[in-house]
Each structure stands twice: as C-alpha cells, then as structure tokens.
Amino acid sequence: MDGDANNGRESARNRLLPYKFGKTLGFGLSGKVKLAVHNLTGLKVAIKILNVRSIAKVEAEKVRREINIMKQLCHPHVVRLFEVIDTPSYVFVVMEYMSSGELFYYLTEKGKLHEDEARRFFQQIISGVEYCHQHLVVHRDLKPENLLLDSEHNIKIADFSLGNTMHDGHFLKTCCGSPNYAAPELICGKLYAGPEVDVWSCGVILYTLLCGRLPFDDDNFAGLYARIKSGVYPIPNHLSESARDLISRILVVDPMQRVTIPEIRRHPWFQKHLPLYIAIPSPRVFRRTEMIDVDAVKDMVQMGFDVHEVIRSLQNHLQNEATVTYAMLLHSRYPAHVSRQDENPETLACMEQDHVQTYTQSASPGQNNWTLGFKSQASPRETMLDVLTVFHGLNVKWKRIGHYNMKCLWSPPPPRCSVSTAEIPGRSSDAVKFEIQLYKASGEFYVLDLQQLSGPPFLFLDICAAFRALVV
Template sequence: MHSQSSESSVVLQGPRSCQKAVLRDQYEVLRDIGFGRFGKIKLASHRLTGVEVAIKVLQKKGQNLLVLSEPEMMRSLEHPYVIQLLQVAETHRNIYMVMEHAGGGRLLDHVPQGGMQEEEARRLFRQVVSAVSYCHHKGIMHRDLKPENIMVDARSHARLIDFGFSARFTPGQNLHQFWGTLSHFAPEIILRKAYEGPPVDIWSLGVILHFMLTGRYPFGGNTSKEVLSQITLATYSNPPYVSLAARMLIHQMLTLDPQKRPTAKQILQHPWMTHGKQDLPHDYSEPIPIRPDPEILTTMFDMGYDLRKTWVSLAKRKFNAAMATYLLLQHQKSQGAGCIFQEKPVPPRVKPRPHPVDLSHSLVLPKRSPSEPALSTFPLPCEPQLPEGARQAGQKHIRSASEPALHLHLQPAGASTPDVGPQPDSGQLNAHRRLLRWVDRRIATCVRELCCCTSRVSNKLAPM
C-alpha cells in the first residue's frame, strides 16, 4: 500500500501543477500495465466509485507531435466497441488520458495456437468491424489496427484502443503519412503511394481475421525484406480447415487494389459475417448523452457535485472530473452494479454526504403514458434555463430549458454560520439550524422533481 501511494505521488504530483493535483485527488495509481513508443499506461482506481481505469501518459516531445492528437480524436468517439475516454488533463510536460480499463486482456492473448473457433472469431470480428465502420463514418481512420490494439473487456466484448496513429480524412482525399506496424502494412504504404484512409484499415482487418482463424499472420518471413515482398505481391495461404466463406472474405480485404476492397459496412453484410445473425452490431451514432440520467445526477448530488456544472460539463463534452464520474457511474449502472462512493471527495470545497448511494435502490422514475404529449407546453417545476455558454457550444441535441440552473453550493453538515450582530440564544440557534436543514431538503426535493419531470419529456424534441 505504501508503494502504491508513493508511485501516485511521483507520477501525478508536482509543484504548481493544478491538473496533477486534480488527478491525484481523483485517482490512486496502482501500477504500470503498458509501455509504448510514446508513453506509459498506468492502472488506477477512481477514488469515489472504486472503478479501475487506465491512465495514458503522453510526453510532450518533438517526436510525439503526431500522437498528441489522440485525445482530440477520442473526444469525438462514443461507441460500445471503442474504449471510452473519460477525462483529459494537461501539464507543461505531459498529457494524461483517463480511459476505461478493459480487464480481459489483449485479443492477441485470446487467440490460441491454430486459431479460434469460427463462431467466436466471427462474434469478436463483427464487433471490431462495427467499431471501425463507426470511426470511418466519423471521418477517422485508425492506421494501426492489430490484435495488440484490440482489448477484450469483462463481458468478452472487443474494445478498440490506441488512436495514436489515427488521422482525419475526407472522402477522395489522399494522405501521405506512412505509419503503422510492419506485418499489417498495406501495399500502398510500403510503396509510398498516396492513399485514401479507409482502405488501409480494411487491409489491416484482413490481416487480423486471418490471424484470428489460423493463429498466424498471413505475411511472414525471416527478414523484413521477405515480409514486405509478400505484402506487395499479396502472397499468403489459408489452411484447409478455414471455411470457404471466411477465405473469400479475407481475399476481398487483402486485395492489392485499394479501390476494390470492401468498405467496413460492406464487410458487415458479407455472408460469413451474417451467418447465424446473432450478436449483430447495429449502426451507432448516439452522442454522450442527449439528456443526463436523473438517477446518476441524484447520486452525484449526494456525492457533493454541483449539478449545474455537471450538466454543462456533459453538454460541452469537457472531459473533466465531473464528466468522468458521470461516465463511470453510467458504466456501473449498465453493468447492474450499485454505485458506492468512497470516503475521499473529488469536488474541491464540497463535502460529500456521508452515506453511500446504491443506484439499484434509487428513486423510481415515472414512465410517460402513451396519451401524454411528447413535449410539455407548460413550465416544468423548478425548470431553469441553459447557461449562455452551453447555448453557444453548438449542442443541437440539448434542449435549453432542460438544464438546472441551481447553484447547489450546500453548507457542509455541522459547519457554523457567520456571526451577524448579536449572538442568538440557544433556542434561536437551534431554530436557525432547523431552517437550514429544511432549505437543504427543499433543494434536494426540487432537484429530484426536476429529474422526474425531465425524464418524462420525449427524446424527440420539437424544434426550438
């Protein structure tokens, strides 16, 4: 335990570094779990929820300029099979990316010698292609797809990670940067030809599927020259136990002409991919979140968070401490786990309430009846206005009247009030304390009424 605290202090604590102090207060670093060309990955525990997270530390050096765009890329990605970015903090030396931790290990370690069974390979490969299709739809190419950059989470779902080499692209635009891993290089990368983004990822997907089904890479050799020669000629072989449909799909992806390779969406429609039609991924484009979950907001209120600031953090996608806590609680709720926060508070100068909160026993919200109008035409109880800053953030999915404008800076329990004039007697003081407790209860009731009302509003909003 002592060594863990020591490591946390060394990594995240420093003079005149407010961001480091925030990270130190929010997370306890446990150990190193990964090393890359551009930084380290550390396992940490979120102090309030106890959820384990991964913290990627990127050093601001000249040779790292490319990968320093990774936080920007991940800010725009929200998909079930892409690892979730939770928080970003920056100092004059480093960038810290707090992300979900997929505890199941790398896909590389799940492929046995001789390859996986086709049913299991199909299930995981569907999820990987779904994530890649989503990224391409968002105008982002990964450029370093390989089994080492695909994690498996606790539910045995694939999670795409490491967007350090990713880049934005425009359809029809050619790129000229040549990055990636040798065994997964597309021929156009080796030949130093200008290339479009998505076909390069599709080639890498072909290499991944071949590896998943056979346990070895399609292009190998004793020297790098031999590997490059095989790639430029697309020379590889499939074992006879691989089904014909799978071999045909691999052949389509490992086509020399980039224009003849299928898109990620077309791969999802291939007969081998749709076989069984179980666990088929759906197109996913939902941002985080259109309207915050009132149960989670209630939990965060009990933790001591300012709900207005939390709401604005989500609307403007600030990826700060409040947003990270919300996303972690959301993850816990989706897993069916109760959300119990620890003793150490995160929000500065706000003391959390002393009792843990379990979302499984939270307030039961009323459901909208079929006859109820989709959008109320009358003011909701305690209904405030969205702050001017959030209205200017371009969040077209956020209704301006749905965000609480209450500043919930509650006085910590047991704190004394400032003296004004003569000191009241004990009876007056007790009455004053009862009044403060009544005000606190009224504020909490108002917040819960607001959450109940907003939950009854349809997600299909009328135009403003």
C-alpha cells in the same frame, strides 16, 4: 517563477486526488501506464503518465494527435478516454482499463479460434472501425497488439498514435503501421483515402483469428513486401467456404476492388449470430446531441454534486470532476445496456423499426435549460395523440399555443405516490414548466422537443425520465 511552478504542481496534485494509484501496468517509449481507481465511482482506469520534457518532439506530437482523436470517440468497442490532466512536466491520460490484455497474447495462448469465436471478435472490430470512419478517423495500425480485451473478452480498439483524420478531397501518403498488417498501397507509397487500408488490416486480423498464423510472413522485409503485393496467401482446408469468400474479398491488392465495411456487414459469414446492437447501430440523429442518463445525475447528487453545476458542465462540454464522474458512471452501465439489447427481442424490434429515439441537447448557447427530444416515424397527429395520452397519465397540464406546440406544467406527486422526489436532499417541490414542439426532421421522421422553461432542473429530468419510460 518558483511560485508559478509550485502552483502548477499543487494544481496537478489536486486534479489527481480523485484517483488512487496502484501497480504499474507497463512501460513504453513515451512513459508508463499505472492502474488506478476512481474513488467516487470505484471504476478501475489505466493512467498513461507522459514526461513531456523527456520524450522526443515526434513522440510528443503522436501523443497529442492520439489524445485529440480519442476525445472524439465514444463507442463500446473503442477504448474510452475519460480525461487528460495536463501539467508543465507531465501529461496524465486517464483511459478505460482493459483487464484481459491484448488480443495478441490471447491468440498466442489459444492459437486458431473456432469460427464462432473469431466471428464475434471480428464483428466487434468492424463495428468499432466503422464508427471511427464515420467520425473521419482512420486508425492505420490495426493489429492484435492494439486490440484489447475487457473482463468479458469484448474487443476494444486502442492506440491511435498513428491515426489521422480524413478530409474531403485529401489523400494520405504516410507509410505507417506494422508491416505484416499493412495494405499493398501503403507499403508501395501510393496515395490512399484511409478506410481501405484499415479494411485490409481487418482482413489480415480475420485470417489470423481463423488460422492462427499470418497470411503474409517472411524472414525479411523485402520478401514480406513481395508477398503482400502479390496478394497470394495459403488457404487452410478447415476454413468454411463462407469464411474463405469473405477473406478473399478483403485481401484484394487493388483497393478499388476491395470490399468496403458496408459490404463486409452484408456478407453472410458476418451476418451469422450478429448481435443486434451491432446489426442495428444507433443512427446519428443530430450533431451536438448526446444521451443523458437521469439515474447517473441522481447518483451524482447523492455523491454531493450540485445538480445545476452538473448540468451546466455537461451543456458546455467542460472537463471537470463532474463530467468525468458522469462519464464513468455511464461507462459502468454501458456493457449491461448492450447485454439487455441482446436479450430483449421486444426492445430490439422497436429499435429495428426506429419508432422512437431519444436525445438531449442544450436549449441554446448560454442557457441553463435542457431540451429532450424524441424521434418518431408516426404521423404528426398520431405522435401528438400518443404524447397527450402519456401526459394525461403523468398528470401533466398543457395549453395549446400553436401548431403542434404546447406549454406544459407538471408538479411532482406527494411522497406517498409511486414517483417520489422527497428522498433527495435539497429538492424542491415546485412545479416545472416546459414547452413541447413537434417538427419534421428528415425523410419520414418527426422530432418532438421538450424544452424546460422554469422550475428546478431535477424536476425536468424526472418528467423526462417518466415520459421516456412510457414512450420508448
């Protein structure tokens, strides 16, 4: 028994070695939160430390539910969960660090916001909430205390301890969340699907952003509940007609008459100054697909990771040092990615047309090969002509083996050329063989698959990166 306990403590210490702990950020009912730095990437993280032996069973269940929900979510306006380190005595939850704190304190200091600033916050909130709903997650406790700000004052939705997953044909009944932000049907104990109560909370938040006060407030719960169920709230004169109209469409007592998130998105007030990365969210191409950042993998090799192990871990969705480091590298680059989208009209025009989209997935279970995919609206003939033109420029050799199906061979150029692989230790100059296949997806879209057949994985990543740079 003692040996097992010692082994468990040793394992926990080893898994925490990648982090350098700093100051305590706060305390809660279930534990404390420490600031830490991930040694390899330099990324600051918040680590929630939970003593599983001292917290109540109900609280422990909330923690487990929150972790399970956050594992499903990856969005620029949802706090990111990087990893969970589970030991017999403690659970360490490693999350994105939000340096500017809660929106609640920001509003306490500033009071009511200008409409443009309130709109920016609200657009980000709706973007994150919509993403959660698309992944069948309802938050149920949206309020400024659970909306955190990063160093650039971008909103991130946090605290999914009262969240739940939605199922077709099933309704929820649990009354939870903060009373001031709770929907009428929730405090009345009625059945609800889920999204509509989050929409109501978003309306209360919008009112608070614009007015510097709550729409429904009272000294006691009975009075507060009566105000919420009446749906009557004061309308300040400084609000624009468009803002008043949107609020009035959200704060509707009857959930069947309340606007939905797609309707909020189409509202003129919401559309004004709408960032294009929110206006044109990346469509979900296929399940079980995820972007791969070739530069991140290269950086990891420079850090000492084995490329085969990185790819294997990513393919099998493992949680280990490689995948956590990869996620943190991507996270560090993501805000810049959003900014570039905002600032580059040509890139966004291409996004709006949805001409080409890139994804990667494992070729098949158990295989150590990658498949890279491109989604195109062009005709099959035009797509293949474009592909062959790009291949010609990259010095790729190909052989037709079927309808829109080819086997290809690519060798990296010598070090004196513009594309070099000689600087990366342990790299081979062998050729990489891969196969391409064009097939119809849904509607008018076609997907081109590139599947590695043989050769060093890094060479396949190189040709994928070069190909993507020329077609996207």
